[in-house]
Amino acid sequence: MKNILIIGAGKSSSxxxxxxxxxxxxxxxxxxxxxxxxxxxDKIINKHKNAKSVVLDIFNTKQRQExxxxxxxxxxxxxxxxxxxxAKDCILFSKHMVTASYISEEIKALDTAAxxxxxxxxxxxxxxPGIDHMSAMQILxxxxxxxxxxxxxxxxCGGLVAPESDNNLWNYKFTWNPRNVVLAGQGGAAMxxxxxxxxxxxxxxxxxxxxxxxxxxxxxxxxxxxxxxLKYRSVYGLDNIPTMYRGTIRKVGFSxxxxxxxxxxxxxxxxxxxxxxxxxxxxxxxxxLAYSPSDSVELKLRSYLKIDQDDVMWEKLIxxxxxxxxxxxxxxxxxxxxxxxxxxxxxxxxxxxxxDMIVMQHLFGYEIDGKKHQIESSLTVIGxxxxxxxxxxxxxxxxxxxxxxxLKGEIKTPGVQLPITKEIYEPILKELENxxxxxxxxxxxYLGYNPNHVFG
Numbered sequence: 001m002k003n004i005l006i007i008g009a010g011k012s013s014s015x016x017x018x019x020x021x022x023x024x025x026x027x028x029x030x031x032x033x034x035x036x037x038x039x040x041x042d043k044i045i046n047k048h049k050n051a052k053s054v055v056l057d058i059f060n061t062k063q064r065q066e067x068x069x070x071x072x073x074x075x076x077x078x079x080x081x082x083x084x085x086x087a088k089d090c091i092l093f094s095k096h097m098v099t100a101s102y103i104s105e106e107i108k109a110l111d112t113a114a115x116x117x118x119x120x121x122x123x124x125x126x127x128x129p130g131i132d133h134m135s136a137m138q139i140l141x142x143x144x145x146x147x148x149x150x151x152x153x154x155x156x157c158g159g160l161v162a163p164e165s166d167n168n169l170w171n172y173k174f175t176w177n178p179r180n181v182v183l184a185g186q187g188g189a190a191m192x193x194x195x196x197x198x199x200x201x202x203x204x205x206x207x208x209x210x211x212x213x214x215x216x217x218x219x220x221x222x223x224x225x226x227x228x229x230l231k232y233r234s235v236y237g238l239d240n241i242p243t244m245y246r247g248t249i250r251k252v253g254f255s256x257x258x259x260x261x262x263x264x265x266x267x268x269x270x271x272x273x274x275x276x277x278x279x280x281x282x283x284x285x286x287x288x289l290a291y292s293p294s295d296s297v298e299l300k301l302r303s304y305l306k307i308d309q310d311d312v313m314w315e316k317l318i319x320x321x322x323x324x325x326x327x328x329x330x331x332x333x334x335x336x337x338x339x340x341x342x343x344x345x346x347x348x349x350x351x352x353x354x355x356d357m358i359v360m361q362h363l364f365g366y367e368i369d370g371k372k373h374q375i376e377s378s379l380t381v382i383g384x385x386x387x388x389x390x391x392x393x394x395x396x397x398x399x400x401x402x403x404x405x406x407l408k409g410e411i412k413t414p415g416v417q418l419p420i421t422k423e424i425y426e427p428i429l430k431e432l433e434n435x436x437x438x439x440x441x442x443x444x445x446y447l448g449y450n451p452n453h454v455f456g
Contacts, residue, residue: 002407005067006033007056007086008077009041011176012100012126014387016075016396017044017051023404024050034067043387058082069093075403076101079177083107087121094119098403100126100395103416111416120411124418125402126395127358128157131379131432133232133418134398134425135439136362139377140236141422143366150241151372152365152448156213156223158249159391162355162382169316171251173348175356175383175391182267182341184248190225192245195448201225207259213249215361216378216440223247224255235420243448249359257316260305261340264288269337276334282325284339298323320347356383358390360439365446372446377439397435401428 004020006013013033020031021044033041034056041053058064058078068074068089073096076086080101087106090097091113103123114121124130132155143150159175174181190201201209210222229246233239250258261267265288273279273287282297289300301307307314321327322343329339350356360379365372383390402419405411411424419425432438 001028001030002073003030003032003071004073004075004403004407005071006031006075006077007035007058007064009033009035009038009044009053010077011389012392012395013040013077014044014389014396015393016077016400017041018388019397019400020404021045021048021051023400024048027404027408029404032067032071058085061085065089065093068095071095073098073403073407075099075399077399080104090119090121091117096120096122096403096406098122098125098399098406100124100130100399102129103418108416115415118414120406120414121416122402122406122411122419122424123416125398125424125428127159127391127398128360130398130419131394131429131437132157132360132362133420134429135360135377135379137236137420137425138429139362139364139375139441140238143364143375144237146368148366148368148373150238150364150366152243152363152374153236153238153241154243154245154247154363155361156221156247156249157360158221158223158358160249160251160357160359161350162357162390165350165354165356166251168347169312169319170254170257170348172254173350173354173356174345175350175389176395178341178345178348179337182337182344183269185224185227186267186269188227190227190229192225192229193241194243194245196242204262207255207262210255211247212252213361215359215380216376216442218357218359218378218380220252221249221359222252222255223249235418243365249361253312257313260307260313260317263305264301266336266340269335272333272335273339276329276339277332279329279339280325281322281327281329281343284329284336284343285322287336320344350386350389352386354386356389356391357381358383358394365448372448374444374446375441376444377441379437379439381437393435394437397432397437398428401431 031051033053038053038055045051074090076083076099083099084106087097087110091110094117096119161173185203185206190206192199206224210224213221213223226246229244286297329342331338358381362377364375381390381394
């Protein structure tokens with residue numbers, strides 16, 4: 001019998017738990033799910049004989065260590081900042097660990113200890129990061145094996161609402177942690193390289209310097225730059241590549257409207273607002289506008305941002321009901337970002353039968369025998385409902401597959417790592433195809449500089 005401990009049963013865990021339950025008889029698995037609340041886990045487990053849930057306070061060191069001590073592998077689905085304590089326990093008790101999160105410096109520091117104990121610490125094996133790494137490396141390795149020189153790599157990913165559930169003017173609903181959406185792009189300038197020239201986009205300009213994408217079978221989208229597109233150059237073996245860019249996908253028009261919140265300061269998370277719990281949505285908007293004894297909040301905002309009353313941008317704001325004097329924020333000592341998140345969740349929360357959509361696209365430009373080529377590789381996944389979302393599917397399934405292959409000894413290279421070797425990406429991508437997660441790949445004319453870039 002093999003024991004798996006899953007810590008965290010949030011929005012991204014549904015398909016992970018379902019996958020492991022489906023494999024549990026054949027692979028002789030016993031699954032324990034620990035969370036501060038067992039409600040979500042219990043719904044998915046549905047009294048399955050090979051799984052149970054337990055209330056777990058991740059800050060209760062004694063309880064956490066008792067559970068980790070009794071398992072063979074830990075899957076941490078916690079927010080990234082909480083992984084480190086779990087990881088230290090896994091080193092202490094010699095347990096493998098899998099996460100979908102970026103490798104932090106603290107986790108990276110455990111590499112030698114993990115190798116000394118022959119432990120696999122697999123990270124960045126969800127969607128983005130995760131499927132993006134694996135699908136990119138598969139094609140990059142294939143191109144390099146032909147003796148090609150890589151000239152361009154661009155990668156885009158977005159969690160969106162599916163067309164059949166797209167019923168608001170923003171063409172967007174929350175498919176993962178809303179806080180991460182509100183804070184997207186903060187913490188430093190976006191960095192990338194274009195035709196050998198380094199580019200930097202400060203946060204306050206990020207959502208007005210976008211590019212357009214046409215994705216097979218899914219339509220036209222826009223993308224804004226991720227914070228650091230350069231850090232994966234050495235990881236991917238692309239140190240000398242002239243063009244490398246990673247971005248986040250949204251429906252066309254979203255970024256221009258979101259920029260309103262950025263310019264007003266509503267996405268700031270660095271300070272708290274006095275008396276925030278007693279403020280209305282209208283009060284919140286008025287916080288960021290100049291005082292006027294006569295002008296309305298609406299008039300002040302339109303004047304400040306130069307938005308016409310018949311502009312679709314204005315209609316998008318009205319749709320969010322942000323000028324309502326009766327709706328209360330109800331959050332004590334909240335930051336502007338937390339208050340904005342509360343308002344957006346009123347309008348952008350997936351309803352029970354809503355479906356979400358994951359869209360990913362990679363572009364590879366390369367030269368071989370003096371000729372330039374370009375490959376376009378695209379993925380679209382549609383969710384089932386509010387619980388079994390495309391986001392949960394594309395995050396949870398690769399995590400579950402990796403965990404099982406580690407337990408079976410099919411992935412055995414020890415240490416802190418991400419899924420960029422053939423040993424890891426090839427079997428995971430192959431199994432993902434059985435669940436409808438499959439890229440469409442085609443040759444397209446080599447463009448080099450993308451004429452759709454508007455950030456210069």
